[in-house]
Amino acid sequence: MEGVPLSKIIQNSELLILKEIAELLNESTEVEKMLPEVLNKLLNVTGLEIGWMFLVDGDGGYRLVAKESLPPALSLNDCSPMCSGECWCINRYNIGRLHKATNIIECKRIEDALAIKSGATNGLTHHATVPLRAGDEKFGILNVGSPNKTTFEPSELALLESVAFQIGTALKRIRLSQKEQETALIAERNRLARDLHDSVNQLLFSLSLTARGGMEMTDDEGIKETFSYLQDLAQEALGEMRALIWQLRPIGLEHGIVSSLKAYGQMLNLNMRTKISGVAGLPGKVEEALWRIGQEALANCKKHSQSADVDLSLMVANHKVEMEITDRGCGFVYMEQNEIPSLGLKSMKTRAESLNGTFHLTSAPGKGTQIKIKIPI
Structure with a gap:
């Protein structure tokens, strides 16, 4: 040039x-x-x-x-x-x-x-x-x-x-x-939780009261049985709705992951024993992942283990957090080389690995089920 x-x-x-x-x-x-x-x-x-x-x-x-x-x-x-x-x-x-x-x-x-x-x-x-x-x-x-x-x-x-x-x-x-994006997602979850509580939750509660009132207003055993069935359905739906609201907006997470999971377990009528070691403040993403994994694991205990007894262990050391959730229920046949058998368990694994962590599942008939999560922090 x-x-x-x-x-x-x-x-x-x-x-x-x-x-x-x-x-x-x-x-x-x-x-x-x-x-x-x-x-x-x-x-x-x-x-x-x-x-x-x-x-x-x-x-x-x-x-x-x-x-x-x-x-x-x-x-x-x-x-x-x-x-x-x-x-x-x-x-x-x-x-x-x-x-x-x-x-x-x-x-x-x-x-x-x-x-x-x-x-x-x-x-x-x-x-x-x-x-x-x-x-x-x-x-x-x-x-x-x-x-x-x-x-x-x-x-x-x-x-x-x-x-x-x-x-x-x-x-x-x-x-x-x-x-x-994370802040917007949390705000949207909170909004949806409020809407469910103020609308669907209240409707189900009203349905339960109406069914109970119907039972008291009739002497016909067939009608009483129908109203009783409606009340049981409404109560079951209320329980599912409360669990869903908890998943969207966990009460007590501001007090730490263990406090939140214990409260969630109590809501599911689980008997939880907890062991904590070295836990301090965890990064927000890690705490959120542990909460989502923990709630799925506790829900599985409630639905499938045929036991209300659950052990929760959380340990922080050497720049990593380790969480174990173990039930003493019926268990199932699983070998580590096999594909993970359910969408919920796969979701736990995906959440852990998205934070460079690991997921291990152990189960056997009559010996309960354990999940173990390790995430670097």
Whole structure:
């Protein structure tokens, strides 16, 4: 481009890179899908070859959420060298000393791989590391490198920092949007619970009173039996309605998951023994999941176990929460390699796994049923 200064060409190229990445970020609403796409775009437009991203939680735990062209030494066993252990960038991030794009002199993960001769490194020895942040809020780390590239120019670091800031801003936007959706969902559940209580619940109560009054107004045994049957149906429907309202708006959840589940069990006329260890405040999503899983498990105990005796255990330790619900009822034939036998049990498993947790079901005829949930926090 004759007559245009080289600095201007470089500046225009950087602006184009930022524009393309910004468009991709603005279109995305799913973090797990967005970050690999952004990383791929960044490497393509910058000419760099290797990259990966970590998301880091408030306790310093990290997970690999995006990767591109990792050498065999780092991609071994489904990228296990990238998913555990310490390194300079994670340590620096966790102690609050990683504020901007930085040259990493040597990659500790590569050093460890070379020391144990776990595979080829394809010439990767160094990388740049950049915090993903929006203002003072931090989300994780972007790392990029290329074979035999040992340093990054200030202009390259500035560009990476701009991209990382865009990513951080997009992550904050998505999280705020998710919180808004969760708040709206809770509000809608509360509204529906109020409507059911004020309308259907009251109608069923009136039906029960009417049936009882009808029984008292007649001496005909056939009519009495009909009114009695209507009253029993109304009472059963009232019980189902109260359980449904509880599911929509659990009373007492503000006092903790154990208090809420105990109250729900009492409403179902279950005899519950509880054991609690190390429980403090749980993240909202985790508490919500445990509540939904617990209510389904207790409802199953009421409907299927043929026993009113239930044990509830909740333990928090080592950055995870573990909940067990066990009945001493009839049980059923189940082997872990088999498909989970009901929609309710499958729903419990899905809820636990959506938070990177695990679900285990144990049951045998005459020996009761146990569910065990583990969720990282």
